[in-house]
Amino acid sequence: MSGRLHDKRALVTGATSNIGRAIAERFAAEGAHVVVSGRSAERGAEVVDAIRARGGRADFVQADLDGSAEASRALAEEAVSVLGGGIDVLVNNAGIFPGDSTPDTDEKSFDRVYAVNVKAPFFLTAALAPAMAGAGGGAIINLGSWVARLGIPVGALYSSSKGAMETLTRAWAAEFGPRGVRVNAISPGVVHxxxxxxxxxxxxxxxxxxxxxxGHPEAIAYAAVYLAGDEAAFVHGIVLDVDGGRTTAAVLAA
Known part of the structure; x- marks a missing residue:
C-alpha cells in the first residue's frame, strides 16, 4: 500500500462488480475509506468483506440510482454520514448498457438509460460538489466510454449517454474547478x-x-487513483483514454 489516497473519503457508485469494484478495491488499498454503492446488498457485502480482509476501510450503502433526484440525494446523505461528515472523491461509475439497434430501442429503454447513466450522476454531483467546495476541494471522476467518440453500429443510445457524461465533465470542470473541485473523466476501452x-x-x-x-478492470482503477490523488492537482476537465489505443491508433497487419 503506497497511501496515495491516505485518509481520503470516497464514494464509488456501481461498485459491486467489474470496473466499479476494481476502483473501490484500489482506492482502499491506497488508504481511502470507501463507500461501496450498488443495488445488491449481497454483492456489496462481498466487496466490503474483501477490502476489510486486506486491511482496508469500506462500508456498503445500498442504492438504486434510478435517475430521480431523491435517490441521488439519499445516497449522498447516507454516504456522507457513513464517512463521518464529508466526501473527498466521487466516482460516477454506475451505468447500464443495452446493445440494441436504434429501431429496436423503445421509449422506456431510452428513458431508463438516460435516467441511470446521466440523470443519476447529474443529481449526485449536484448534491455533493458544493459541499466539497465548501470543505476546501475534492475530485469527481466520471466514467465515459470509447464508443462515445468512435462510432459502432450498435448501442447508439448508450454511446450518446456516455457522450453526455464527457460533456458534463468539461462543464463541471468549468463550474466547480475554480472552487477547488477537480472534475475529470476516464474513457475505458473494452474491459472485462x-x-x-x-x-x-x-x-x-x-x-x-x-x-x-x-483490458482488465484494474487498468481503469489505477487511472482513477491518479485522477483522485494530489498528483493530478493541475488536471481539470480531461477525458483520459484507457482503451488500449482503440480510439487513437490502428495497428495494421503485415
Whole structure:
C-alpha cells in the first residue's frame, strides 16, 4: 500500500462488480475509506468483506440510482454520514448498457438509460460538489466510454449517454474547478474480468489496437487513483483514454 489516497473519503457508485469494484478495491488499498454503492446488498457485502480482509476501510450503502433526484440525494446523505461528515472523491461509475439497434430501442429503454447513466450522476454531483467546495476541494471522476467518440453500429443510445457524461465533465470542470473541485473523466476501452477458457464476445473489438486485446478492470482503477490523488492537482476537465489505443491508433497487419 503506497497511501496515495491516505485518509481520503470516497464514494464509488456501481461498485459491486467489474470496473466499479476494481476502483473501490484500489482506492482502499491506497488508504481511502470507501463507500461501496450498488443495488445488491449481497454483492456489496462481498466487496466490503474483501477490502476489510486486506486491511482496508469500506462500508456498503445500498442504492438504486434510478435517475430521480431523491435517490441521488439519499445516497449522498447516507454516504456522507457513513464517512463521518464529508466526501473527498466521487466516482460516477454506475451505468447500464443495452446493445440494441436504434429501431429496436423503445421509449422506456431510452428513458431508463438516460435516467441511470446521466440523470443519476447529474443529481449526485449536484448534491455533493458544493459541499466539497465548501470543505476546501475534492475530485469527481466520471466514467465515459470509447464508443462515445468512435462510432459502432450498435448501442447508439448508450454511446450518446456516455457522450453526455464527457460533456458534463468539461462543464463541471468549468463550474466547480475554480472552487477547488477537480472534475475529470476516464474513457475505458473494452474491459472485462477474464474467465479462463471463455472468449469474451467483445474481444474482436480490440483487434487492430496497440494492446491487441481486452483490458482488465484494474487498468481503469489505477487511472482513477491518479485522477483522485494530489498528483493530478493541475488536471481539470480531461477525458483520459484507457482503451488500449482503440480510439487513437490502428495497428495494421503485415
Amino acid at each position: 474480468t477474464p474467465v479462463p477458457g471463455v472468449a469474451h464476445p467483445a474481444e474482436n473489438m480490440m483487434k487492430g489496437t496497440p494492446a491487441g486485446g481486452i
